[in-house]
Amino acid sequence: MTRPVSRAAVERWLATRGWKPFAFQREVWHAMAEGRSGLLHANTGTGKTLAAWLGALQALRVEAPPARVRAKPVAPPLSVLWITPMRALAADTTRALRDPMTDLAPTWTIGLRSGDTTSAERSAQDRRLPTVLVTTPESLTLQLARADALDTLAHVQLVVVDEWHELLGNKRGVQVQLALARLRQRRPDLICWALSATLGNLEEALATLVGVRAPARDASAPEPALVRGEVAKTIVIDTLLPERAERFSWGGHMGLRMLPQVVQAIEEGGTTLVFTNTRSQAERWYQALLEARPDWAGVIALHHGSLAKEVRDWVEQGLKAGTLRAVVCTSSLDLGVDFLPVDRVLQIGSAKGIARLLQRAGRSGHAPGRPSRVTLVPTHSLELVEAAAARHAAQAGQVERRHSPHEPLDVLVQHLVTIALGGGFVPDALYEEVRTTTAYRDLDASNWQWCLDFVRQGGPTLASYPDFQRVAPDELGVWRVPDARLARRHRVNIGTIVSDASINVQYQTGGPLGSVEESFVARMKPGDCFLFGGRMLELIRIHQMTAYVKKAPPGRGAVPRWNGGRMPLSNTLADAVLRELDAADHDVFDSPEMQCVRPLLDIQRRWSALPTPTALVAETWKDREGWHLFLYPFAGRQVHLGLASLLAWRAAQPEQATFSIAINDYGLELLSAREIAWAERLPALLVVPDEPNALLSEVLASLNATELSRRRFREIARIAGLIFQSHPGERQSNRQLQASAGLYFDVFQKYDPGNRLLAQAESELLSQELDVAQLAAALRRMSGQRLVAITLARPSPLAFPLMVERFREKLSNESLSDRIARMVADLEGRAGGDAVGTAHEDAKTVFARPAMAETATEAIQLDRVDPPRRAPRSRRRPRA
DNA sequence: GACCTGCTGCGGAATG
Numbered sequence: 001m002t003r004p005v006s007r008a009a010v011e012r013w014l015a016t017r018g019w020k021p022f023a024f025q026r027e028v029w030h031a032m033a034e035g036r037s038g039l040l041h042a043n044t045g046t047g048k049t050l051a052a053w054l055g056a057l058q059a060l061r062v063e064a065p066p067a068r069v070r071a072k073p074v075a076p077p078l079s080v081l082w083i084t085p086m087r088a089l090a091a092d093t094t095r096a097l098r099d100p101m102t103d104l105a106p107t108w109t110i111g112l113r114s115g116d117t118t119s120a121e122r123s124a125q126d127r128r129l130p131t132v133l134v135t136t137p138e139s140l141t142l143q144l145a146r147a148d149a150l151d152t153l154a155h156v157q158l159v160v161v162d163e164w165h166e167l168l169g170n171k172r173g174v175q176v177q178l179a180l181a182r183l184r185q186r187r188p189d190l191i192c193w194a195l196s197a198t199l200g201n202l203e204e205a206l207a208t209l210v211g212v213r214a215p216a217r218d219a220s221a222p223e224p225a226l227v228r229g230e231v232a233k234t235i236v237i238d239t240l241l242p243e244r245a246e247r248f249s250w251g252g253h254m255g256l257r258m259l260p261q262v263v264q265a266i267e268e269g270g271t272t273l274v275f276t277n278t279r280s281q282a283e284r285w286y287q288a289l290l291e292a293r294p295d296w297a298g299v300i301a302l303h304h305g306s307l308a309k310e311v312r313d314w315v316e317q318g319l320k321a322g323t324l325r326a327v328v329c330t331s332s333l334d335l336g337v338d339f340l341p342v343d344r345v346l347q348i349g350s351a352k353g354i355a356r357l358l359q360r361a362g363r364s365g366h367a368p369g370r371p372s373r374v375t376l377v378p379t380h381s382l383e384l385v386e387a388a389a390a391r392h393a394a395q396a397g398q399v400e401r402r403h404s405p406h407e408p409l410d411v412l413v414q415h416l417v418t419i420a421l422g423g424g425f426v427p428d429a430l431y432e433e434v435r436t437t438t439a440y441r442d443l444d445a446s447n448w449q450w451c452l453d454f455v456r457q458g459g460p461t462l463a464s465y466p467d468f469q470r471v472a473p474d475e476l477g478v479w480r481v482p483d484a485r486l487a488r489r490h491r492v493n494i495g496t497i498v499s500d501a502s503i504n505v506q507y508q509t510g511g512p513l514g515s516v517e518e519s520f521v522a523r524m525k526p527g528d529c530f531l532f533g534g535r536m537l538e539l540i541r542i543h544q545m546t547a548y549v550k551k552a553p554p555g556r557g558a559v560p561r562w563n564g565g566r567m568p569l570s571n572t573l574a575d576a577v578l579r580e581l582d583a584a585d586h587d588v589f590d591s592p593e594m595q596c597v598r599p600l601l602d603i604q605r606r607w608s609a610l611p612t613p614t615a616l617v618a619e620t621w622k623d624r625e626g627w628h629l630f631l632y633p634f635a636g637r638q639v640h641l642g643l644a645s646l647l648a649w650r651a652a653q654p655e656q657a658t659f660s661i662a663i664n665d666y667g668l669e670l671l672s673a674r675e676i677a678w679a680e681r682l683p684a685l686l687v688v689p690d691e692p693n694a695l696l697s698e699v700l701a702s703l704n705a706t707e708l709s710r711r712r713f714r715e716i717a718r719i720a721g722l723i724f725q726s727h728p729g730e731r732q733s734n735r736q737l738q739a740s741a742g743l744y745f746d747v748f749q750k751y752d753p754g755n756r757l758l759a760q761a762e763s764e765l766l767s768q769e770l771d772v773a774q775l776a777a778a779l780r781r782m783s784g785q786r787l788v789a790i791t792l793a794r795p796s797p798l799a800f801p802l803m804v805e806r807f808r809e810k811l812s813n814e815s816l817s818d819r820i821a822r823m824v825a826d827l828e829g830r831a832g833g834d835a836v837g838t839a840h841e842d843a844k845t846v847f848a849r850p851a852m853a854e855t856a857t858e859a860i861q862l863d864r865v866d867p868p869r870r871a872p873r874s875r876r877r878p879r880a
Numbered sequence: 881g882a883c884c885t886g887c888t889g890c891g892g893a894a895t896g
Contacts, residue, residue, distance in 0.1 A: 085889060115891050122893085138890045172889070253885050278886045305888060331887045349885090380883090488892060495890050566886050797882090804883045 009033070013056070017103070024229035028193075029056050031225040032158075037192040038225035039164070039206040041199065043233050043362065050160065050195060051096045054080065054132070055103040057158060075107050077155040078129040081183075083140060083176060084162040086335060087114045088316075093162065094134045108132065113139045137167065137175045138495045141418055144182055145491055149422035154186050161209065163335060164194035165355075168205050169402035171411050171496035171719065177404070177437040178415045181211060185433050189221070198358050200401035200572070202226060208404045208438040234371035235361050237391040240265060240346075245381050245596045254281060255348050255379030256288055262346060262377060263292050266300075269344040271319065272326040275360050276348045277567065279304040279330055280559045285348065286328040286534045296325060302534045303329040306502070306562060307514040311533060334359055338366045345374040350386050350665075353570035354393050355400045380801070382666065384597035385584075386569075389576035391591070400570045404439050406767075409451060409760050410496075410719035412440065416455045417481060417490050417721060420471040424478040427452055450756050452479075454720075461752045470721070493724050498715040500562070504546040505532060513537075513549070516560040521547050529557035568636035569665035571774060575613075577666075578634050582612035600797050608796040609788045611667075616785035619799055620678055621792040625671060629678050630792075630799040632667035635778040642699050642770040643778060644668040649702030650685045651676060662806035669802040679789035688779045695776055696766060706749075708769065709761040714741040716757050716764070 010033050014021065021029070024042070031038050032053070040050075057080075082097075084090045094112040096102060104110070111130030113122075115138075125133075129152055135143075143149060159180060167173035184190045194209045196202065203226060210224045240261040266272050266289075276282045286302040301315045301324050312332070318324040322341035327333070334356070345364045351357035361374035376387040405411075412434065419425045431448050434440045453459065458468025470486050473479045481487045501518035513533050521542060524530070529538050529552045538552035569577075580594060585605070589595045604610055611617045611632040619630040633643060640663040648659040648670055657676065662669040689695050699705075717723050723740050748755040766772045790796075795803055 087890075119893075136890065142891075166889080170889090252883055254883095281885070332889095334888075488894090492892050494892095497888090497890050499890090562886080795882090800882060 007033070010056070019052075022229065022231065024227050025053065027225070027227050028053060028229075031227070032057050032191060032193070034222055035189060035191060036222040036225050037190075037210045038227060039194045039196055039202060039209060040227045040229055041196050041202050042229035043198065043231060050162075051093070051099070051102045054097065054158075054160075075109050075128075076131045078131065078133055078152060079155055079157050080132040081140065081153075081156055081159045082132060082134040082162065083137060083159065084134065085136065085166045085172065086163075087116050087136060089162065089335065090114045090134045090136060091116060097132060097134070104132075110134070113143070115139070137172050137179070140179050141175055141494050142491060144179055145418045145421040145494065147421070147423055149182075150186055153183055156183055156187065156190065158191045158193070159183065161192070161194045163197070164205060164209065165196040165199045165402060166335060168196075168199075168208060168404060171405055171408055173208075174405055174408055174411045174437070174439045175415075175496055177208065177211065177439050178411070178434065180209070181433050181437050182419070184211065184436065197362070198355060198399050200355075200399040201403070202228075204401070204403065211436045211438060212441045213436070235358065235394070236371055236373040237357070237361065237376065237387075237394060238373075239376045239378065239384065239387040239593050241384075241592060241596045242378070242381075245384060245598075245600055252380045253277075253349060254284060255377060256284065258348075258377050258379070259288055259292055262348075263289065265344070265346060265375060266326045271322060271324060271339075271341045272344045272346060273333060273339075273342050273360075273363055274326055274328045274346045274348060275333075275351075276328060276330055277350070277352070279306055279562050281348065282328045282330050283531050283534065283559050287531060289326070289328065290534075299323070299325040301327045303327050303332055305330065305332045306516060306560075307533055308512040310511060311514065331356075333363065339363065340366055342366065343370070343373070345372075346377055347374055348377045349379045350383050350569065351376070351390065352567045352573065352665075353400050354390060354398060354572050354576075355570075357390055358394060358399070378593075381597050381600045381797070382801070384593040385577055385580050385601075386573065388591040388593040389580045390573060392580070393572060393576035398572050398576065400572050407440055407443055407447065408719075408764075409447065409756055410716040412443075412451050413454055413720040413757075414494065414496075416451060416479075417470050418494065420455070420479050420481045421487055421490065424474070424480040426478060447756065454756075459748075459752050459755055461747055461755075468722075489724060490721065493718075493721060496719050498718045503542065505537070506546055506548055508540055508548045508550055516547070517562050520558075520560045520562075524558075531557050531559045566637065568638045569634075571636060574634045574636055574665070578611065578613045581610045582614075585610045585612050585615075604797045607794070608790045608792060608798070611798075614785055615788050616782050617788045617790065617798075618678060618682055619790045619792050619796055621795060621799070622675075626673045627671070627675050628799070628803075629670045629672075629676070630667060630796070630802060631670075632798055633778050633782055634666055635774060636771070637663050637665050638769060638771045639774045639778050640664070640668045642703070642772065642775045644670060645702040646699055646775075647685055649698065651681065660806060662802045664801055664805055667798065667802060669799070669806065671806070679787075682787060682789070683783070686779055686783045688776055688783065692776070695779075696772060699766065699770060699772060699775065700762070703770075705762065705765065709758070709765050710742060710745050712765045712769070713745045713758070713761040716761055717741040717744055720757055722757075 007030050010026075010029050014026075014029075024040070028038065028040055082093060084093060090112055091114070094110055097104065097110045109130040110132045111125055111134070113125060113133055113135040115136075117125075143153065146152070161167065161176060167176055180190075180192060192209055194205065196205055199205055206224055206226050213221060240258060242258065242261075262274070266274075274285065276285055282302060282304050286300070289300055290297060301318060303312055303315045315324070315327055316339070319327060319339040319342065342364045345360050347357065347360060351360065357374065361372045364374070365372040376383075376390070378384050378387055415434070416425075416430075419430060435443055455471040456469065457463045458465060462468040466483075467486065470481060470483075470490070471479050472482055481490070502515040503518050503521045504515050505513045507513065516532065521539070524539050526539050526541055529536055531537075536552045536554050536557050537549040540548045540550055542548070581601070583590065584594060584598070584601050589598050601610060608619050609615065609617050611634060617632050619628075621628045621630070631647075633640065635643065644661045644663055648657075648661060651657060651670075652659070657672055657674060660671040662671075689698070718741070722744050745758070745761075748758050792799065
């Protein structure tokens with residue numbers, strides 16, 4: 001059992017070591033010694049330092065001189081769990097802890113348990129667990145799924161969760177919350193420490209870590225500590241300016257026009273990380289840099305999540321060794337192993353948020369006393385405003401918040417099976433345990449009962465399938481997994497990460513290169529070329545989820561499009577942008593960026609008006625296409641999608657109308673074939689209903705919510721164990737996976753509408769994809785703003801990118817068959833009921849009520865740009 | 881007149 005240690009004892013111990021710690025380190029040691037949990041926010045070099053703290057803790061508790069000296073020192077049992085969100089970071093931490101400098105007691109052993117751990121190492125660990133186990137959330141959950149889990153984990157005194165800010169806001173973090181609740185059940189005095197980067201809500205992050213404490217039992221428990229460990233650190237945020245902002249693109253994203261400035265910036269510095277927002281952008285930029293400077297071949301490199309591990313490892317080694325001049329990367333290098341030689345970071349395009357910008361800045365100058373430097377490279381003119389806004393917000397310490405997901409039942413269902421495997425559970429006790437987590441603190445009995453029923457027999461529709469009778473109570477009332485096959489299947493499917501469809505890319509003779517999206521390869525035929533991993537490759541054939549390729553001569557080829565996430569502009573940053581515009585409206589241009597973009601803002605002011613925190617600008621314009629409305633709420637693209645659909649839906653209430661919708665991070669466009677008196681109608685259309693659920697149902701009605709939830713459901717079905725992502729030996733293509741998720745969705749909708757996973761899909765859609773809470777806030781703010789209605793003579797600088805957005809959508813090069821399939825589904829949906837709108841895959845909505853003209857135009861357009869490659873069916877009959 | 885996007889993260893164990 002842990003015993004509180006006095007502060008004096010800590011000081012004595014420090015004196016014997018001769019350490020001169022930072023004040024915040026001392027604070028953490030004291031808190032740990034008193035048995036307190038806590039969160040440390042530090043802006044630099046926490047990993048290595050904390051390794052030393054472990055030494056402190058261990059020395060205080062375990063290394064106390066033994067009363068009787070044993071003949072042979074025995075390693076203590078598993079006492080410390082160190083959780084990191086990444087395997088690479090886990091390996092790095094393990095190395096740091098094993099370093100003699102860390103000064104752990106000689107009897108202590110350090111183990112690493114992750115996907116990188118070999119089966120030999122696994123079995124060695126199973127025989128004897130190390131004293132400190134460095135692991136990932138998934139591997140920890142696997143430990144919990146072992147029959148002897150409670151015994152092996154019974155001696156854990158301390159859990160450290162590294163990069164907690166990365167886990168806090170997602171289902172992986174919920175998985176950690178549940179695991180911690182489990183450990184605390186056995187040891188109520190468990191000490192938990194989280195390490196976090198800059199976050200807008202540190203208190204909440206700490207509360208989520210330590211969970212909800214039962215007042216009766218924990219009255220005497222010490223208060224958790226929040227330690228702010230900021231070390232004086234200079235962060236330089238500057239911007240590469242275009243020669244003339246006027247001539248600078250108004251809606252672009254690639255930013256290659258800035259190539260000369262970027263080349264020069266790389267020349268100036270030592271090692272530079274070049275962050276891009278997308279993988280294809282990284283590919284293009286890497287290629288462009290090599291074309292500009294062929295002599296950099298071999299000293300610049302490319303790094304993103306679709307490249308093979310071997311390739312990425314090579315790049316990371318090069319960065320550590322300082323042999324690389326520059327690496328073009330995506331957020332794959334946001335986290336993890338620190339690369340000391342990096343002294344400058346370039347950010348191509350918007351960083352989308354202050355926290356991300358600071359995180360990336362911190363990748364450079366990663367040593368005490370050295371400044372971090374991030375240089376923004378705007379890809380269109382309005383990003384100059386964003387750059388100025390980001391710097392001001394960062395200086396003011398305005399950083400985004402992150403919240404734990406609320407009651408994700410899919411994760412809970414998975415957890416129930418895990419615990420049933422890990423020694424079994426008694427429902428009432430586990431209910432209490434689960435409710436000590438922040439995520440499930442409000443879990444009511446009916447949701448709990450539903451989850452129990454679901455793991456027991458899959459609900460009414462699946463009751464007759466033995467595969468879904470996963471857990472059952474034994475004669476003592478302990479719920480267990482009775483079937484060894486189901487047990488194994490559960491273990492290989494533990495986790496909450498649901499990946500996109502992907503196909504491996506590999507040389508015909510040689511190693512793996514990485515992976516591309518299944519749909520991208522499906523469009524290609526042998527002989528087609530594409531740019532990947534910085535090389536031009538020619539497709540030879542596809543076999544068993546692998547695309548075999550060979551080198552192709554450089555030239556024009558497609559660049560893979562990966563379907564990644566869509567990062568919306570954070571509210572914190574959007575608000576900062578509005579403040580910059582407000583200053584500009586008062587003729588204050590106090591930064592180089594704002595001076596540079598001034599001509600454009602002046603045009604906006606001359607032709608229209610500048611949106612500010614108090615002025616809502618609504619522009620209308622008529623052209624051949626119809627009547628346009630441009631609106632600039634600056635609420636991020638997610639909110640704009642919901643808002644645009646809602647406005648269109650409301651506007652179409654009294655009279656039928658058809659709208660096309662375009663959105664970006666700054667605003668939205670509604671295009672209608674008929675004139676709408678927006679200036680008069682907008683105030684009424686922006687009303688927030690008093691009843692909160694009224695807004696929800698309006699938003700749901702305005703979108704094709706069923707189709708959107710259905711897509712959302714895939715992830716939920718996977719996590720809840722309805723479908724399986726991987727199966728040793730029988731690799732299933734993700735298409736099949738998608739199809740079966742859709743099947744379950746349909747079956748539940750029809751025969752089991754009370755299935756709570758359906759409700760979860762809808763609520764995740766509303767809260768995460770559409771961000772209804774923010775939508776309501778945006779509406780409220782807009783209704784308080786002064787409406788500035790402008791009739792444009794031509795599209796304003798702010799309007800133009802929105803028009804491009806819509807234009808690009810029409811020129812989509814996705815496969816024709818997919819498109820047609822969706823349109824058919826669309827039509828069916830419309831014919832079937834009162835559906836007034838549909839949102840399709842790219843989150844741009846085509847509104848039709850009830851006409852179908854829009855769809856028809858789209859089909860014609862598409863035909864023109866993307867003629868079907870294959871010969872018509874009739875000619876492809878097999879030869880006799 | 882202006883343009884051509886969409887990230888990251890994880891992972892069994894029995895058998896011979």
